[in-house]
Amino acid sequence: MKKFRLQNSGPYLVMAPGMIILLLFSIYPLIFLLKISFQDYSPISAVKPFVGLDNYVHLFQDRSFWNALRITAIFVASTVVLEFAIGLGLAIILNRLTVGQRIYQSILLLPIAMAPTVVGLMFRFMMNDQYGIMNYFMELFGMSRVAWLSNTSLALPALIFTDIWQWTPFMMIILLAGLKGIPDEPYEAANIDGASAWQAFRYVTIPQLSKIIYIALLLRTIDSLRIYDTIYMMTKGGPINVTSTLSWIVYDKGFKFLEFGYGAAICIILLIIVVSLLTFVLKKLDLFEVEDRP
């Protein structure tokens, strides 16, 4: 079976241009980032002295950093859990229905594919306290108008709500594809064995779906960690700093306060978090089907 044995450098030549771009854009920024994280680096000043670990020391004493870490954790945990729970529930229902499959599929794909900037502005409009339609609906149900995005205790829930609107369909679509792939036989067997609906769900659906669930949760966690566009459009990290996630403070420190060195230190910490999450799941990455088949 050595038919496809490597005889020349052909394959390497073909992949070279793409690999060069990947390497340039991933390795170089990383080295640069690491370097300036030890510097007092401002793009407008000529001297960029090395300050050792100052940025990192500052980071651990900086309350805005700890705040951002907390906000990010709350945001990621609540969006992923809620989207998964609602998404799975709706996917199970959708899987049973026979009418209108194409229609609801088309509807569900729209939020996923929309630019988060547009989504952010749209929800900011709908959440306005004077003319926002969400407040109109709330009044209909006997609640009073609230300024969602300028209220310190409501701004983060409002962002989470927006994220749920956009990304629950993502969970639904993926889980639905998984549900459709489960054969009938295990259910029939469970039925014969006298399993209840809950037992069939717990011992047939969940195990059969586990790979898909894992992928959906992994991808959603990764993307939830990146949240930036909607924050930019809806709250700009405010009011005060209740919606300042890690992504947001990197942008804020860098482009508002021009503290690139400090921003870089935050990025390095963010990278460490992501990489440790990764090594935690790296074994599971073969979910993405890398085969060694020649």
Place this chain on the structure above:
Amino acid sequence: MSASKNNTVTVLQYIIVIIAMVFFIFPIVWMFLTSLKNQIDAFASTPQWIFLATLDNYRMILFERDFALYLLNSLYVSFLSTVLAIFLGSGIAYPFARYRLKGGKNVMTWILTLRIVPPIVSVLPIYLVFSQIGMLDSYTSLVLMYTFMNLPLAVWLLYGFFKDVPHEIEESALVDGCNRFTAFFRVIFPIIGPGLVSAGLLSFIFAWNEFLFANILSGPHVRTAPVGLNEYATPVSMLWGQIAAAGTLIIIPVAIITLILQRKMVRGLTMGAVKG
């Protein structure tokens, strides 16, 4: 008894699904309606369901402001970076799918992790590098950036598609006198054509919607639509009618693409891991 109970459950399920669908479609419909309203109707505290529709907002942003130009910029940048990502991505995916290359699995996993690292960590260095070589506010910087961002997706999707093509087809092409290149373009290429198209359309969506890098790399000369959208959201006043019109124009191409792709989107959204 049980039949009528089943009916109730079915009706209940349809009701839940309909409520959910209304919830997911409503903000989009509302944005579209707002884009057709004049300023007074858009700012009414009681929603105006029936109003005199006007195309003023579209006329304003397209002909009196620069939104048409931003849309063209977006189109140009997204199209070019998509073509590059698919082209370069095939170059990477094909050898890994067909040859037993040393460390192939590691390289593929590394490419996957590039999709996982949050883009914010490269914002500062990318901005500094492009500003040092004087490439801020240029098409090239955005095209390169989006090509890089879409490459992992393209590689992984195409890798899956190439794997799906049986060896035998290629072998017989080689026996019939094709060389590697002609075999690729004459035999493999037509087979994975649909795959290439769906990978390309997905890359296009991501580039089209991208904001983080567009915001820091673009300037007055090269402004993409999502960045231009922000122009109507000034601290002084929010021109909601125009924002809604611009938003509608941004999502129209993407909506068309999703309608074309339908279930194929699932494969793309999961880096090829779930085949819809």
